[in-house]
Structures are given as structure tokens and as C-alpha cells.
Amino acid sequence: MKTEFLKVTGMTCGGCVNSLTRALKSINGVDGVQVELSTGDTQVQYDENFTTSDQLRSAVKNAGYGLVG
Ligand SMILES: [Cu+2]
Helix, strand or coil, rough: CCEEEEEEEECCHHHHHHHHHHHHHCCEEEEEEECCCCCCCCEEEEECCCCHHHHHHHHHHHHHEEEEE
């Protein structure tokens, strides 16, 4: 299990937190997601045998949000 730290931009409310969380949790191999609305700091626990950092990042963008770095 690995933890990915992402800085997500474009979230404005609790609904954004929910949709981002749902998008990440729908990825096979993702075990836990914590999203901090005020800072965009997002932690994702995932099994590296099933998914990759790149896939997590794509899911954030596909959900309509941005990433710093
Ligand atoms: Cu929102």
C-alpha cells in the first residue's frame, strides 16, 4: 500500500469534495481518500499492484479539477 499526496485545485464546496472522493474511490486498488477542502491537500492510499500515481492524477483531471505540481 502506498500513499499519494496531491494538491488539488478548483474545489469550492463539500459537493466537490464528495465528487473528487467518489472519482478516486472508484479506481480499482484505491483504499482510502482524505480531502481537505480549504487547502486542496488530498491523500490517497492505494495498492500499487492495481493502480498508479498517473491514474490517480488522470482521475482528478477527468473529474474536472486541477493539480499543482
Ligand atoms: Cu463544489
